[in-house]
Amino acid sequence: MAVSTSSAARLCRLAGRTVTSLTARHRRGVSLPESICYISTSTGSNLQFKLDERTAHSSLDLFKKDTGVIYRMLGLDPSHVQDNPERFRDWAVVFGDEKISSGRHYWEVTVKKSQQFRVGVAEALMSREDCVGTNSSSWVFGYAQRKWFAMTSNKMVPVTLVGKPDRVGILVDYEAGLVGLVDTEKPRIIHSIRVQFKTPICPAFGLWDGDMLTHSGLEEPEGLK
Numbered sequence: 602m603a604v605s606t607s608s609a610a611r612l613c614r615l616a617g618r619t620v621t622s623l624t625a626r627h628r629r630g631v632s633l634p635e636s637i638c639y640i641s642t643s644t645g646s647n648l649q650f651k652l653d654e655r656t657a658h659s660s661l662d663l664f665k666k667d668t669g670v671i672y673r674m675l676g677l678d679p680s681h682v683q684d685n686p687e688r689f690r691d692w693a694v695v696f697g698d699e700k701i702s703s704g705r706h707y708w709e710v711t712v713k714k715s716q717q718f719r720v721g722v723a724e725a726l727m728s729r730e731d732c733v734g735t736n737s738s739s740w741v742f743g744y745a746q747r748k749w750f751a752m753t754s755n756k757m758v759p760v761t762l763v764g765k766p767d768r769v770g771i772l773v774d775y776e777a778g779l780v781g782l783v784d785t786e787k788p789r790i791i792h793s794i795r796v797q798f799k800t801p802i803c804p805a806f807g808l809w810d811g812d813m814l815t816h817s818g819l820e821e822p823e824g825l826k
Contacts, residue, residue: 648706649818650699655687657695671812692732697804700725705774707821713767715811719743723805740794742782760792788822
């Protein structure tokens, strides 16, 4: 059963909004351009991407050639971060620098050093005032309070997963409308979100403690459906 909208919103407020997001500067509305320039559009099966610093909230630092992200509680003073409409202002979110408009794609994320995060995909033009999972433009799997959940449109569905793996996979099939959370050891799809994609999407990440490391350019494991 899905968690109520009010409960989901409360958890997102507690888990997602950073200390620096409460300033008047951060509440300022930002309009995205009609077209965001990403490095390329991937249509093959071996999607390869880095994290896009232009989208990263000021509490997030990228490392390991922009494939990893670490959370800083206080972060940078927003006035010291380059001002652009692609950057998330209120939430600790960062996008991958590739957008997907077709095909089947797979990547993995090392999550062993975080206890509070979200991984999945979002529309490339998603509002930078929202958090991934809180609107109809993003589809993510999250971990918080020692529990997994699938989240979109501010509704959370519990995901049955024993323990917390060091690394998880994300499988996306654009035409089939599938976003799957993958057990990398089996491998198998643990839980899937069904959606009808209408615009290009990007790998999307939210992080509120520790760090994460992305692994792209991978072959899809055999046996996933």
